[in-house]
Amino acid sequence: MNQPVQNMDSDDGIIHISQSRLIALQQDARLFRNKKARVRSHFNGGFLSAFKGRGMEYDESRPYQPGDDVRNMDWRVTARTNKPYSKVFREERERPVLLWVDFRSPMFFGTQQCFKSVLAAKVAALLAWKSSQQGDRLGALLFSEFQHLELRPKGGKSSALQLVKNLSEFSVQSTEQPHLADENKRDSRHALNRLLHVTRPGSLIYLISDFRNMSSQFESTLSRLSRHNELELIQLSDPLETQLPVDGYYRVTDGSTETEVNAFNKNSRLSYQQRFTQHQENLQTLCKKTGVRYLSLSTDQALLDGLMQGNTVKR
Structure with missing residues (x-):
């Protein structure tokens, strides 16, 4: 009996990701144990609350x-x-969980298993499924230079399914947007301001990005949010961002402009590596200063292993 021929998208999971692939991460979510901080409540009774300021009504x-x-x-x-x-x-029985996910242009880069944008969608989907399985109320803020989407925290599996759909759409649509003039693009300030606006005290917030070109208010926003919420910053990167390959001229493009990198020059390779190291160290220092947990993930890591064994900066 002849089997129907299926149209296979060879780019699925590499430069964009389908809803079905993100739904499949439900199984991994059951194996994932996310960390919880325990701090003393300031309210009557003196019991230990699972999260700082968590949902007291x-x-x-x-x-x-x-x-x-x-x-x-x-x-x-x-x-x-x-x-x-x-x-x-x-x-409150249900804790609000917010996922702040970056789909700006620098995220659409990758030389190993996938684009950083695809990794961001997978990380967000896995955390969404885990939150749903734990009975938490799930919300999200997805953004790029071209579009912005807010999902207010809701309970039930339907909220995770809706987010997964939107993550898949962002992973595709952001690659199809026309090139806009700089004055028509939104920077990270808008997404940070909206995060401040929609967050309720006691929330658990995951910030998922490469944290390139963040606005000057990024530090103050983290500081304000961390006073009454639990935050985890998840920095995404690609191996080529951390270190240039040895000996060669390499063309790099963002889809609109192109440049050539000289990897023959030892000083150039060292300077390139130092810039990324400094960027990462600055983020880690900021997290320690503001009491935010830190995790780094690379496009060449297995998702579940990276989340459970990643480099964390504890509170």
Whole structure:
């Protein structure tokens, strides 16, 4: 019996990625154990909250008891009853998880297994499936120079499926956008401002990017977000960005401009390597300063191994 011939996209998973490939990462997500920080809650009860400031919402008011935090006084009820009352808070069952994913032009580069943009989509999809399996509410902010998409945190598998669809679309559409004049392009400031706007205290935020050409407000944004949320910065790179091959002239293009790199010159190779090393060290220093976890992943790494065994800077 003749079998139907399937159209195979040889670029799928390399320069862009299909929804079906991202859906298949559900299996890997079941094997992935993401790290959790535990910090003491500032609210009544003194229990340990799984995440700093995590999803504490008002439950009820009760008569004041010695030892209650005065910051939790319910002044409205106190004034109405002429007796001191304290607010009681309870921990939300579902934690908001936000994925901030960069699809700007520098992400559409790769010399090994895939583009950095494809790796970003895979990382985001795996984290999305893991969050869904843990019962967390999933949201995302996807952006490029040309487009911007926000998904507010929602529970259920449908939120992960919607995000996977959008990740696949961004991995394709960003390669098909016309070249815009610089004044018509959005830089990272817009995406950072939107992240500040949509984030609720107690969220877990993953920032997925190569962090090239970030705006001057990047450090202040990380600092503000980390005060009331858990953050993890996931830096993506390609081996050719870390070190030039020995001896040769190499043409490099971003699709619109082209340049030639001289790898015969030892000083040029060293300078090239030092620029990447300095960029990575600056990110690590910033993460330590702002209390953000750090992870680096390369396009030549196996996804699950890289996420579980990557180089982390702990809080």
